[in-house]
Amino acid sequence: MKKQDVLGLSAMPLQSPTFPRGPYKFHDRQYMVITYITDRDAIRAALPEPLEPAGDTVSVQWLDLPDGEGLGAYAATSQVIPCVYQGKLCNFISQMYVDNTSPLAGGREIWGYPMKYGKSVLKTATDTLTGTLHYAGQQVATGTMVYKHDNQVPDATKEGHHLARPQITLKLIPDIDGKPAIAQLVSVEFQEVKVKGAWQGPARLELIPSVNCPLADLPVRGITGGLHLVTDMVLPYGKVIHDYLA
Amino acid sequence: MKVEDILRLPSMPAASPSYPMGPYRFVNREYMIITYETDAELLRAAVPEPLVPNADNHVLYEWIRMPDSSGFGDYTESGVVIPCTFNGEPVNFTAQMYLDDEPPISAGREIWGFPKKYAQPKIEVCSDTLTGTLHYAGQLVAMGTMAFKHQESPGGVEATAKHMTKTSCNLKIIPDVDGKPKICQLVAYNLTNITIKGSWTGPARLHLVPHVNAPVADLPIKRIVGGKHFVGDLTLPHGRVLFDYVKDQAG
Numbered sequence: 473m474k475k476q477d478v479l480g481l482s483a484m485p486l487q488s489p490t491f492p493r494g495p496y497k498f499h500d501r502q503y504m505v506i507t508y509i510t511d512r513d514a515i516r517a518a519l520p521e522p523l524e525p526a527g528d529t530v531s532v533q534w535l536d537l538p539d540g541e542g543l544g545a546y547a548a549t550s551q552v553i554p555c556v557y558q559g560k561l562c563n564f565i566s567q568m569y570v571d572n573t574s575p576l577a578g579g580r581e582i583w584g585y586p587m588k589y590g591k592s593v594l595k596t597a598t599d600t601l602t603g604t605l606h607y608a609g610q611q612v613a614t615g616t617m618v619y620k621h622d623n624q625v626p627d628a629t630k631e632g633h634h635l636a637r638p639q640i641t642l643k644l645i646p647d648i649d650g651k652p653a654i655a656q657l658v659s660v661e662f663q664e665v666k667v668k669g670a671w672q673g674p675a676r677l678e679l680i681p682s683v684n685c686p687l688a689d690l691p692v693r694g695i696t697g698g699l700h701l702v703t704d705m706v707l708p709y710g711k712v713i714h715d716y717l718a
Numbered sequence: 719m720k721v722e723d724i725l726r727l728p729s730m731p732a733a734s735p736s737y738p739m740g741p742y743r744f745v746n747r748e749y750m751i752i753t754y755e756t757d758a759e760l761l762r763a764a765v766p767e768p769l770v771p772n773a774d775n776h777v778l779y780e781w782i783r784m785p786d787s788s789g790f791g792d793y794t795e796s797g798v799v800i801p802c803t804f805n806g807e808p809v810n811f812t813a814q815m816y817l818d819d820e821p822p823i824s825a826g827r828e829i830w831g832f833p834k835k836y837a838q839p840k841i842e843v844c845s846d847t848l849t850g851t852l853h854y855a856g857q858l859v860a861m862g863t864m865a866f867k868h869q870e871s872p873g874g875v876e877a878t879a880k881h882m883t884k885t886s887c888n889l890k891i892i893p894d895v896d897g898k899p900k901i902c903q904l905v906a907y908n909l910t911n912i913t914i915k916g917s918w919t920g921p922a923r924l925h926l927v928p929h930v931n932a933p934v935a936d937l938p939i940k941r942i943v944g945g946k947h948f949v950g951d952l953t954l955p956h957g958r959v960l961f962d963y964v965k966d967q968a969g
Contacts, residue, residue, distance in 0.1 A: 473766045479899055479963050484891050485814050485833025487764055488933045493897055518733055520719045551733075567731050573836040576820070577827060582893050586731025589820035589836060644730045645892050646829050648905045650740055650956045655725060658895050686734045710895045716724055 483577065491578035492542045495663070495708040499539040503703070504594055504603050505552075505634065506615045506675045507531045507696040514690050515553060518566050520642050520657065522714060523555040530554070530690050532677060534594040534603030534615060537575075546572035549592040549605040549613060551687050555640065557713065562638045562659070567687060569605055583658050583710045584643020590685060601700055607685035617675040617698035635665050635703065640713070655716035662705045669702040729824065737825035738789045741910075741955040745786040750841055750850050751799075752779045752862045752922045753943035760937055765802055766889050768961060769811055769904065772801040777937050778810070779862060779924055781841040781850035793819035796839035796852040796860060798934055802887070804960055809887040809906065814934060816852055830957055831890020831905050837932060848947055854932035864945035865920035871946065878917035878948050882909055887960060902964050907957030917948035 473486060483489040507529050515525045535548040550568040554561065569590025570576050579585030591606040596619055603615040638659045647653035675698025679688035719732060729735040758775050765771045778799040785792050797815035801808065816837035817823060826832030838853040843866060852860040871878055887906045894900035922945025926935035 473763060475767045475963060475966065478766045478889065478891075479902055479967060481891055481899075481902075482897075483893070484827060484831060484889065485835075486766060486889055487814060487936055488931055490833075490835055517719060520724050520732060521721050567733050573823065576836070577823070580730060580824060581827070582897065583895060584730060586733070588731070588734075588736055589823075642724070642730065642732055643895070644724075644727055644732075645901070646729065648830060648890070648903070648907075648957045648959055650829070652725060653901060654892070656895070684734055689733065709897050712895055716721060 483581065491574045494542070494582070495706050496543060497541040497704075497706050498537060499704050500668070501540075501703045501705060502536040502594060503699070503701040504534040504601055504615060504617055504675075505531050505699040505701070506533070506617065506677045507699070508677055508692045509694040509696060510690040510692065518690065519553060519555055519564055523557055523562070523564055523640065523657070526554040526556045526561060529696055532613060532615060532679070532687060534592060536594040540575065543574045543578065544572055546570055546575060547592040547594055548575075549590065549603065551690065553690075557640060557657075560638070562640045564640045567685070569607065569685065581645070583660055584641040584656065586641065588685070601698075605685070605687075607682055610680070610682060612680045612682045612685045613687055614678045615675065617700060618673040620671045620700070621673045622671050634699065635662050635701075635705065641710075652717060656712045657714035658710045659713045660707065660710040663708050664704070664706045666704040667701060668704065669700075671700040673698050673700070729828065737821045740789070740829070741953050742790065743788040743951075743953050744784055745951050746915075746949060747787075747952060748783040748841065748949045749947065750781045750848055750862060750864055751946045752864065752924045753777070753946070754779065754924055754939045755941040755943060756937040757940065761800065764813055764937060765800055765811060766904070769802040769804055769809070769887070772803070776801055776943060779860065779926070779934070781839060781862065783841045787822070790822040790825070791819060793817055793822060794839045794841060795822075796837070796850060798937065804887065804904070804906075807885065809885045812886065812888050814932070816854060816932060828892070830907060831888040831903070833888065835932065852932070852934070854929055857927070857929060859927045859929045859932045860934050861925045862922065864922040864947060867918045867947065868920040869918060871917035871919050871948070875914040875917050875948075875950075879912045879914040879950070882912050882914070882950070882952065884908075899964060902962070903959050904961040905957050906960045907955060909952045910955055911953040912950060913952070914948055914950035918946070920945050920947070
C-alpha cells in the first residue's frame, strides 16, 4: 500500500479498518437512564480537573443500539456524571461497556469514550424495562424501570434536553515509549436528535462491586427516577476543550 | 481527580484503567504458526510502504495461547503476520490480529498499533491434532491443524529463542478528535527475556474462509510450507518509531 493511502485509512487494520469515517448515524437508539444520589466525595474523585461537580446525582444508563451506521448492532452501559465546565452544564462519561469492537475501538481512539468490553442487555421483560451488565462473566449491574407507565409526556422534546448537553470524555492515548501521547478533555454534542418516545417512571438500580468494572464505586444512596427514550441521532466528531499536555 | 494524577494514568477509563504500564510478562505462551505461500501482488497491497514484503511471498498464520499475561489476564489470539524488510532489515509486520480480551486489544492498538479486533480464537490439542480455530461475529473464518509434537525443531529451543528476538513492526493509526490522522506511524519492538521450553515442527494444513470484517482469506493459500509449535516465557516491552507518515508528508 502506498504512503498516501496509508494516511487515508480511517483506522487499523490496513486490510479491514475497524471503523469507517464519521459522522455516525443511529436509528432507534433506545436509552434507560436511572438517576441516583451518591457521595459528593466520590463524585469529586471521579471527575478530572478542571471539571467541577454539579450536585450529588449521577446516572447509570443502558443503551440498545440496533442500527449504528458504520458500527453495527450492539448494546452499552455507561456511568454519567453531570459536571460544570466554564459555567456550562455537561455530562462526563466516566465508564462505558460495549460488546462490539467497532464502537469500542472507535470510541476510545476518536473521542476517548472510556469503553471496555462488557455484555450489556436492555430489554422488555414481561412488564419491566430491564437492563443488565455482565463483566468477565459476573453480573455487575441490574436496572429496572416500569414500562411506559407515563405515556402522556406533554413535550417529548423536553426529555431530549438531557441529550443536548455536551458529553465530555477524557481521551488518553500512550506513545510507543509508554509516555502520554494524547491527554485531552474532548467535548461531543449530538446532532439531529429526534426523540421518538419519552417516558418517566419509578426505577431501581443494583450495582455490584467489581474491580475492573467499578460502577459501584459511586454507591447508590437513593433513586431519583428512570427515563426511557427512543431516539434517532447523529454522533459527530468532537472538539478538544482542554489539553493536559499543552 | 488532579492533573498530576491524570497524567500518571496508564490508560482509559480513569475510574479503572484498561491496562497498567508495561512491560508485560507472558508465562507459558504457546504458539502454532502455519507458514504458507500467497499471491505476490495481493501481498504487496497488504504491506504499507516503506516496508517491502518478503521475496518468497510467505505469510505466517498464527494462533497464540496466553494463559498468564501480566496486566492482561488469560486469553487467546489469532492472526496474520507478514515477513518484510525495512531498509534491508528483516522485520515481521502484523497485518491482522483477533483476540478475546479487551485490555490487550486496547493496549495493543493504543501503545504499539497492533491491528486487533474482538473475536473468538481457540487453540487446543484434539486427540492427535493441534487445532486452531477462529470465529468472527459467529462465523468460522480460520481453521489450522498440525501434527502434535512429531519432530523437535532444528536447532532446538535455543534456535527458536534466537528467532523470537527478530524485530516486529505494526502500523499504528490513531485518529484525532476531528477524524484526521493524529498518529500514523510504523512502530517496532523486540521481545526480551525469552525462554523457550519446547519447540516442534511438523506437517500442517490451513483453511481460511472469506469474511469482510476478518479478511484473513484475502491473502489466499497457494501452498503450505509447514507448521511450528513452541511454548515459552517472554516480555513485551515498549517500542520505537520506525517511520512517521504524518512527518514524512509534511516533509
